[in-house]
Amino acid sequence: MHRSSALLAIIQGGMGVGVSQWPLARAVGRTGQLGVVSxxxxxxxxxxxxQRGDPGGHLREALARFPAPDVARRILDRYYVPGGIGADRPYRPVPRLRLGANRAAVELIVAGNFVEVFLAKQGHQGPIGVNYLEKIQMAAPAALYGAMLAGVDYVLVGAGIPSEYPRLLDALSRHSAVELPIAVSGSAPATLAPATPATATTSTVAFDPAAILGPSATAETDEPLRRPQLLAIISSAILAVRLARDPLTRPDGFVLETAAAGGHSAPPRGKPPLSPTGEPVYGPRDEIDVAKVAALGLPFWLAGGFATAEGLAAARAAGAAGIQVGSAFALCEESGIDPDLKQQLLARAQAGTLTIRNDPAASPTGFPFKTARLPDTLTDESVYAARPRLCDLGYLRTPYLGDNGRVGYRCPAEPVDDYLAKGGAAEDTVGRKCLCNALMATVGLGQHRRDGYQEPALATLGQSLDFLPGLLSADAAGYRAEDVVAHLLRP
Structure with a gap:
């Protein structure tokens, strides 16, 4: 049995694409704290x-335990390359997210989530969670089911309002078919700000577990899955109250995230001017009323600048069960960041020359996104200018209703003319970066194009690095996940 949420002092952040990979989550889970895969x-x-050849055979081991052997076989037949493809060979594409996704796409989503959680849970009895972006709605039901098949203990959801997740978890635990409402923007230009455009209509993504396990698997005959606990990652006490008010939307707890946390953050309330460095300016209206959240009676954790023993003590003094920590784990040995890139980040952080900018334009989602300024990455203006605009992964695409009445998909990081032709607004394209390709490159899985172009990386960290002096001595090359836990729990 994993620990009760009330006893979890530390939640390891579910960062990026593959940064919070299964070896990191497993290492944290072994300490008894909550290890989380992205x-x-x-x-x-x-x-x-x-396609890299699955060194060590871990993925094939997990697929051998997948409860739908035919699905696992199809995935291996399509993607597994013994010995791996050459370093200059392009990766075979996967189906892009869309409404009414085909069978191959759904199978790969379910299996991918199963494999990551299954591997994270091996060799220990500690808790394991999975972290999702609410913005990526079209994958949500299949992804949840895959994680639940592997016995995930916690589901954490940020970058949106996870009001549908309690219902999804309840139904999927019974192997029931589900539908998730999806906002579809009208064809008139509409900003991709966090608020849903007024012209939006609604469609649905449907998912039936029987499509994976076969028609014999039904809610009546199959053994129920254990329902994981749901933690909503939010930055507003008002939203916490709203979610907790209705049993149909109430999570099992909250992670209260300040704007200092890495990755995406909520934009400031109102429309304050940008700082001299072009970053969003946060004020008193953006401070989280922790006491109001505590009064709801649900457990909560604080995130964003709390990654020290003193930060943990302050969080507990405010009524929190503990803290969520991202950047300290992102820089440890078990994280998925490419080793050379990780060493650059550590070296610059130790030297005091690492700049983390909260870029209001980088992310196609419209949320501000933290970027670590490094040469030869997308934060280098010459690298950004040289990259051909394209959208071939499409995880952050949003559906829209075209003039012909058909649903299409657009992303402000795609070619500008394409975006405008789809009814997008020109101002939404300025400064946008292809996070999908860049974050794949950050973990050493960037695409190599047939014309020789190699996708550059983009690293994200939180804006507080106060944890580093306690973890990394002047002569040390790095540290491990267990060191982070010990550092945070020291007396």
């Missing part, structure tokens, strides 16, 4: 890792 793009990660 649930973003696990279909693509599984396909690319198999």
């Amino acid at each position: 649930g973003v793009a696990l279909d693509g990660l599984l396909a690319r890792r198999l």
Whole structure:
């Protein structure tokens, strides 16, 4: 049995695409704290890792335990390359997310989530969670089911309002078919700001577990799955109250994330001017009313600048069960960041020359996104300018209703003319970066184009690195996940 949520002092953040990979989550889970895998793009990660030859055989071991052997066989036949493809060979593409996704796409999503969680849970009895972006709605039901088949203990959801997740978890635990409402923007230009455009209509993504396990698997005959606990990652007490008010939307707890946390963050309330460095300016209206959340009676954890023993003590003094920590784990040995890139980040952080910018334009989602400024990455203006705009992975595409009445898909990081032709607004394209391809490159799985172009990386960290002096001595090359846990729990 895993620990009760009330006893978890530390939640390891579910970062990026493959940064919070299964070896990291497993290492944290072994300490008894909550290890978390990132649930973003696990279909693509599984396909690319198999094409790399699956060193160590871990992925094939997990697929051998997948409860639908025919599905596992089809995935191996399509993507596994013994010995791996050459370093200059392009990866075989995976189906892009869309409404009414085909069978191969759904199978790969379910299997990718199963594999990551299954491997994270091996060799220990500690808790394991999976972290999803609510913005990536079209994959959500299949992804949840795959993680639940592997026995995931916690589901964490950020970058949106996870009001549908309690219902999805309840139904999927019974192997029931589900539908998730999806906002479809109108064909008139509409900004990709976090608020749903007024012109939006609604469609649905349907998922039936029987499509994976076969028609004999039904809610009446199959053994129920254990329902994981749901933690909503939010930055507003108002949203916490809204979610907790209704049993149909109430999570099992909250992670309260400040704007200092890595990756995406909520934009500031109102429309304050940008700082001299072009970053969003947060003020008193953006501070989280922790006491109001505590009064709801649900457990919560604080995130964003709390990654020290003193930060943990302060969080507990405010009524929190503990803290969520991202960047300290992102820089440890078990994280998925490419080793050379990780050493650059550590070296610059130790030297005091690492700049983390909260870029209001980088992410296609419209949310501000933290970027670590490094040469030869997309934060280098010459590298950004040289990259051909394209959208071939499409995890952050959003559906829209065209003039012909058909649903299409657009992303402000795609070619500008394409985006405008789909009814997008020109101002939404300025400064946008292809996070899908860049974050794959950050974990060493960047695409090599047939014309020789290699996708550059883009690293994200939180804006507080106060944890480093306590973890990394001047003569040390790195540290491990267990060191982070010990550092945070020291008396």
